Amino acid sequence: MTFKDLHIISMKSFSRDMIDHVLNTAEMLEPIARDKTKSDILKGKVLGVMFFEPSTRTRMSFETAMMRLGGDVLSLGSVDASSIAKGETLADTIRVVDGYTNAIVLRHNKEGAAQLASEFSSVPILNAGDGAGHHPTQTFLDLYTIRRESHLDGLKIALAGDLKYGRTVHSLCYALSLYGAEITLISPKELRLPAEIIEDLKSRNIKVTETEAIEDAIEDIDVLYATRVQKERFPDPAEYRKVANSLLITPELLEKAKPELKVMHPLPRTNEIDPRVDNTKHACYFKQSFYGVPVRMALLALVMGALE
Ligand code: CP
CATH class of the missing domain: 3.40.50.1370 (Aspartate/ornithine carbamoyltransferase)
Known part of the structure; x- marks a missing residue:
């Protein structure tokens, strides 16, 4: 090779x-x-x-x-x-x-x-x-983080936030499909993952579930991958304001998670992760940057x- x-x-x-x-x-x-x-x-x-x-x-x-x-x-x-x-x-x-x-x-x-x-x-x-x-080099480092801090085989992962414009999740979905991950997509309907990517995942026999609420997935996943709403990609600022604060991960929410759950984020974050999460065993986003x-x-x- x-x-x-x-x-x-x-x-x-x-x-x-x-x-x-x-x-x-x-x-x-x-x-x-x-x-x-x-x-x-x-x-x-x-x-x-x-x-x-x-x-x-x-x-x-x-x-x-x-x-x-x-x-x-x-x-x-x-x-x-x-x-x-x-x-x-x-x-x-x-x-x-x-x-x-x-x-x-x-x-x-x-x-x-x-x-x-x-x-x-x-x-x-x-x-x-x-x-x-x-953003392929981000995907390589995301996979590396998952391998180092959790596991790639048999992974259950939720991707949450701006799945429409978030380029990191587009590349990551494809790569995760090579490892047979189970993927839950969490976003408001305006920010859903593009249909062609969902179809591509399903054609690779990847189990894909969609929901608008993190609570629906939090108990069952190994990794929660959050993304920022990509303000700079919205053609209409009013549309951005409607969905700007649609995702918030708090320590209270994480009480329902598996103890080994890792919270990842490509960063920069805006309002998606409460800073109180930084001091929990779940926070993995600064290791991810390293x-x-x-x-x-x-x-x-x-x-x-x-x-x-
Ligand atoms: N994750 C990421 O691409 O961060 P920067 O925009 O700071 O490079």
């Missing part, structure tokens, strides 16, 4: 064996991230970082991953301070940046942007989120051909 020069655009390109290989590589590299030490696996390599939308975790964990493996980071910086502000196209920008770097991490507001970039790039493109489309470092180390080392 080789990942060298592979573009990471969507989880749909990955088999279960390939995903397991990334997770195993991340586990091998985790001590470097945990001990905050440095290796020279990527010495001499340069990672291009291009973010057209805000980010804290994805950008900083990629940068941390690259630096911990001994490589360097070259950032486009603010889009307004680049020649994109003069009208340069994404295709031309990518053709320029690929001459400076060994791989490019790209976050863009337009669905399909990472795919387009991959068609113009001679170095691997890692999709760090394209509009409401895909796991972004070993997982992105693994992806960078694999696509740059430093590890097999």
Whole structure:
């Protein structure tokens, strides 16, 4: 199995064996991230970082991953301070940046942007989120978190919140189907998971249940994966206000859960998780952010051909 020069655009390109290989590589590299030490696996390599939308975790964990493996980071910086502000196209920008770097991490507001970039790039493109489309490196770290903190085989998981616009759950649903998870979808009807994704899950013999109330699922699940209502993706602000506070996870709600239930969230959170949950044994979302470092180390080392 080789990942060298592979573009990471969507989880749909990955088999279960390939995903397991990334997770195993991340586990091998985790001590470097945990001990905050440095290796020279990527010495001499340069990672291009291009973010057209805000980010804290994805950008900083990629940068941390690259630096911990001994490589360097070259950032486009603010889009307004680049020649994109003069009208340069994404295709031309990518053709320029690929001459400076060994791989490019790209976050863009337009669905399909990472795919387009991959068609113009001679170095691997890692999709760090394209509009409401895909966020595959988040899915790898979500799977890693579930494997480290719970279990992937025989998993019962509820995905709650904005299942319509939340790109992390779209990628995660597909990946969970490879592990035969039982999935409960919890959202107001305005924010349901797109019908084609539900149909795709069912065609893979995945048990999918839909409800509007967390209480219907809380007693039976191993992982509760919450997502933020994606304000920036609503065409009409009035529609956003109607559903803005439709999900709230509290310690009182979690009293009904299994003791080993893990609450995950890709972050940032807005109002979905009461801060009192942070001090319970269920809170897993800050560990989840940390796991972004070993997982992105693994992806960078694999696509740059430093590890097999
Ligand atoms: N989870 C995630 O993508 O966070 P950022 O938007 O901060 O990168």
